[in-house]
Amino acid sequence: MKKSIPIFFTSLAILLSMLLLPSMYAGELSRGAMLSASCEGCHGTNGHSPGSIPDISGKSAEYIRLALEGFRSGERESTVMGRHAKGYTDDEILLIAEYFAQQK
Numbered sequence: 001m002k003k004s005i006p007i008f009f010t011s012l013a014i015l016l017s018m019l020l021l022p023s024m025y026a027g028e029l030s031r032g033a034m035l036s037a038s039c040e041g042c043h044g045t046n047g048h049s050p051g052s053i054p055d056i057s058g059k060s061a062e063y064i065r066l067a068l069e070g071f072r073s074g075e076r077e078s079t080v081m082g083r084h085a086k087g088y089t090d091d092e093i094l095l096i097a098e099y100f101a102q103q104k
């Protein structure tokens with residue numbers, strides 16, 4: 001009987017982590033998706049731009065992050081992106097870049 005107590009807690013811990021981990025991951029994903037929704041108005045769903053605005057689908061996270069940081073600092077010239085990029089923190093830029101890099 002005594003031996004079954006650690007087993008009970010171990011399985012409880014495993015069960016809890018199985019329940020919690022995917023929802024934490026989904027939370028991060030949906031935050032990236034939420035932040036990226038404002039980009040999709042111009043760049044198209046998943047970054048597939050239908051018009052004259054640059055297509056950002058298929059770009060790496062690194063490319064998108066560096067572009068946003070360049071726009072934000074003014075190092076890279078822009079018409080609208082400079083103003084837009086100023087609204088995001090470093091962490092948010094990372095989430096956005098990762099979100100778009102994951103889109104096919």
Ligand code: HEC
Binds near residue numbers: 035043064077080096
């Ligand atoms: C109001 C429309 C608009 C919104 C909203 C917008 N963009 Fe842009 N984006 C542009 C335009 C226009 C350019 C071309 C540079 C410029 O003139 O500002 C551009 C350029 C870019 C580039 C460079 C593309 C390349 O080929 O190098 C990236 C990356 C980018 N945007 C990402 C984003 C992300 C990520 C968001 C959301 C946080 C976003 N944009 C929101 C209009 C927009």
